[in-house]
Amino acid sequence: MGTGPDAASGPPSCPGPGRAGPLSPDAEELPPRLRPAPRGLRLPPAAAMPNSVLWAVDLFGRVYTLSTAGQYWELCKDSQLEFKRVSATTQCCWGIACDNQVYVYVCASDVPIRRREEAYENQIPSKDDPKELPDPFNDLSVGGWEITEEPVGRLSVWAVSLQGKVWYREDVSHSNPEGSSWSLLDTPGEVVQISCGPHDLLWATLWEGQALVREGINRSNPKGSSWSVVEPPGSENGVMHVSVGVNVVWAVTKDQKVWFRRGVNSHNPCGTSWIEMVGEMLMVNVGMNDQVWGIGCEDRAVYFRQGVTPSELSGKTWKAIVAARECDRSHSGSSSSLLSAGCFFGDEVRGSGESAPSDTDASSEVERPGPGQPLPAEPLDDSKNPTGSSASGPGAGRTAEDTTEDACPAEGSGAARPDTHPGPAPTPAELPWTNIDLKEPKKVPSHSAAGFPETTSLSSLGLLPLGLEEPYGVDDHPLWAWVSGGGCVVEACAMPRWFTVQAGLSPSVQTLSLSITPAQTAAWRKQIFQQLTERTKRELENFRHYEQAVEQSVWVKTGALQWWCDWKPHKWVDVRVALEQFTGHDGARDSILFIYYVVHEEKKYAHIFLNEVVALVPVLNETKHSFALYTPERTRQRWPVRLAAATEQDMNDWLALLSLSCCESRKVQGRPSPQAIWSITCKGDIFVSEPSPDLEAHEHPLPCDQMFWRQMGGHLRMVEANSQGVVWGIGYDHTAWVYTGGYGGGCFQGLASSTSNIYTQSDVKCVHIYENQRWNPVTGYTSRGLPTDRYMWSDASGLQECTKAGTKPPSLQWAWVSDWFVDFSVPGGTDQEGWQYASDFPASYHGSKTMKDFVRRRCWARKCKLVTSGPWLEVPPIALRDVSIIPESPDAERSGHSIALWAISDKGDVLCRLGVSALNPAGSSWLHVGTDQPFASISIGACYQVWAVARDGSAFYRGSVYPSQPAGDCWYHIPSPPRQRLKQVSVGQTSVYALDENGNLWYRQGITPSYPQGSSWEHVSNNVCRVSVGPLDQVWVIANKVQGSHSLSRGTVCHRTGVQPHEPKGHGWDYGIGGGWDHISVRANATRAPRSSSQEQEPSAPPEAHGPVCC
């Protein structure tokens, strides 16, 4: 039926051989198909390699077929039914659907059409005795086609009901595929599962774990005569599942072990003993030629037993089928897009309740994708699984096509099909599942009705992803529940292309050596090798003293390090490391770092071209001297190469050498340019990157994972710069530092360091630990907690135990310089002894005890000091909290005014530095600017717009700041966004961005020259820790969390994309270096892209136009 468009004519109610006749020639002439399975069965018999199909059911009950000629699982087009079992032969497939009814799918190869239609029309299996009707079925198996040649195509269909009874379907044959009636067989126990082989083997499993073997099956008695019991391999794990072939029995026990039954044959169907096989399977299925299929326990992949031959029936190894579902193909990348770095960014405003930054509450850390982010698969599923009549678009076409063929709507359907697709394009008939209904006559559900007009029978070509070029998500592999190989012929000589990922040929590939006979190969190889040896002798013997044209490279340094291995379980492994350096023909030096490691006793190496390295970051902690090495790829993975040295000196040596090599290969050296981008890690290490001109290009900006960062000596908490080379930093101890113009310092000595302008620098910070106590009615607060409580001495999160004695300075660079003291300055306040109270751990703490408080904590601090060196000089005497230098727009005139620099002292006073210039970046003196309350953050824009954030979380705008009036005249209060407390502000050319304590980034809307305060805050993103807006109004942030393909990183440099004069908020993020970055300043980078659209820049607010608008 439906071999082609013209076949689908005639109503279903007019069966008869008369229609079978004209159809046959069509079938013969069908050209090879684009989608072989399951219609591939209908290929003319003359075809050289008949295709057969493997059937499988996935976890969702969807039935798929995989053709031996194909590479993709194809969904069986009956979206109405979900199946739990299928059992296939070459001619048909029987299945139990989730309604516990039995269906048969007749493969259309050569079955006369009328048979199928009889199945529709022929209702009750007339011989069924109503009393003998089985209860719902649980398992089913089809076999017996080899018992006899005659009558043609006779099949044995066995089923097990939920009550554990065994049923046999009478009269199933080629010509009567659905059989006539069910007969009950007596069994010695409750049967769970059954398997019928092609010949006379029939095994079943009992609830109790034994196997049942049917004896006496033969040509005249296909039902057999008696049962024998076979004990399971072990008493504690009974047989859960069996599958039989012609001469084999495979079983799975309750512990998922796979067993092969030795000694099974026609004369001894029980066999002799069990052999345990490697691998754990949920089920196994023996198919044609005794080939074996299974579903793996762990991955639920379909496995094929490789190497099963008549002489070695147990085969050799399990090999996973990696073919993807056809529907996966057109949706490549759906899974990987989830992994795209953005999943933590969202548009929703993060409230204070949602994240508890200080006292880490695990639940509050649970992130979800924001509404604007791509959601997981559901939306995609809609389009790839057309469902029934409600489907629209592509789905409708497909469904209708099925229906057309099923229902055979009369004349005209052929004409409706596009004739422009000759041959395979109009899909041949898809035979439906035929319900083998037992209790009452029933039409095939929803399919038989001629409810769909033929006009929708569009060619399905449009739906068929024809191209093989699309890669697909290999990770998103289907999860299988059942497999049946009874209709699948796999010849050892022609393995299907199921075991390799088609997009690449990597897994399981054969290399050069062809499998010719070993003797020939040996002779051939020997001959070639001899000839080559002779050639070498002839051409080289007398000339070995000649110079080589290509100089071999030089090993610069080798050593032993530890490497944080890329595979799970991740751990430090000992490796040998070699830095190999060679001089290119053009004199440029390039280097490769080799990491030699051993995995599974096999020696391997990884290598990194140093010209690809974008950052080398020391990661010191109290135990390891390690560093991380980033390439653009590793940056995207959020998984740097991590190496650890035995000593600090060793680490510094490697770091300095590798840094030097990186800088050499990139020809970066000396003082950073005035436009450099500065950043600081959470360890206080300072990094600088030279902005390429296309970094801020409007179209195709340089991806920021390709920015090269090199380290500068010194230790800072923040750094700010402008494009005239003025750079200021603030240490952890709030000391102000000014950049001297040198480079190097720290571990960078010699060539990598300038000879002057390097000074000793020190920094002091506090290590905090918490003393936790619980109240009990007898003794009051004690240091005896509940068993479930946190450590009585812990870190802020309570997760790590931190005692006074056991807590060490953060790394070996640091040394204690004080004893432990109580810190009274914690957020939330304390009582006189420094205690903070709360109802329970962890909760919000407050400074005085109430009746509801059962726990309290106290913060202890201890100062430690680090001494290093770098191009920094102290700016005494005032300690600072924040600093901002006016960014120079590229077209700004150097008017001879001093460079505006504003700062906040550690007490919260606002300060304005006088006398700052490129030649005197430290300036001369501070001018105090009065405020009503302490301030926390300040920023000055290119047009002297000074914005600040006060301690109470609101913003202020400073009016009338001019070069001639550097301190301005008054503050204008600007309310914070609703229910948020701001903590930082950054002002570029015209854009003003602010950041609140919950990580939300806000853009100040409505700023005009006449109304410089703007009108409202507009939310841009959450997940932001720090923002820096530059002179091009470019927006860079440190993102809290960014998901890479391998790992998640916190503290990641991100660049706002799509920022344009008319779209100052931009539209997305580009992700750069990350994993512990705390601070970035792009305020020195006024480098425009060469082909710049700067002329479109909105007219910037001239300072004179700032009208004094009081609020």
Place this chain on the structure above:
Amino acid sequence: MTDDKDVLRDVWFGRIPTCFTLYQDEITEREAEPYYLLLPRVSYLTLVTDKVKKHFQKVMRQEDISEIWFEYEGTPLKWHYPIGLLFDLLASSSALPWNITVHFKSFPEKDLLHCPSKDAIEAHFMSCMKEADALKHKSQVINEMQKKDHKQLWMGLQNDRFDQFWAINRKLMEYPAEENGFRYIPFRIYQTTTERPFIQKLFRPVAADGQLHTLGDLLKEVCPSAVDPEDRVSLCCSGWSAVVRSWLTATSTSEFK
């Protein structure tokens, strides 16, 4: 028993001792000594002759120097042919070392391509690799590779690093286990006797009857003139003569292509 790797290594490390002499008409400030080098067969002339260039430029005035080119017995040497091919094609019967004349003037525009920089060689090399993979795997493998893999292939060749090159090239020489070989064998047959630069045709590694093709089959099909009646053929394949009976594999037919 030798394995493929030994063969591959020997192919890779094939060297041709070469004597470079400055062309007599080039103007020099003092006499130019000949320069002796071992040239890698698998590389390209302009990729490995920086030393030669420097050597001769030392005795020349800046204004007399334009693009360097090489010539052997009157034939300009195409830099885009592998060195081994040039040698086997033109000089295999002459005595070693191979005497190459160096020119800095009168670039033979109609015979040679310009080689302005190493980038040109890299581009040519990569296009050969891509063409070969188009034949072998419909370009699937080379397109799957990352840019850094391409770079590694090139760097491997440029720096004469066998391991580095083969770590990537290995992938280009694989085919799925269930197939009997590449889709088509990438090969080119160069002959001195014809005007055609080379012969290149689609050729499957396996015959319709499933028999593996040999190099002899290939020659009989695409270049019958090279096969003599006794079914013996003498040809230059990177410096060794192959006998018809030898099996056709990637090793014997191509090093890069």
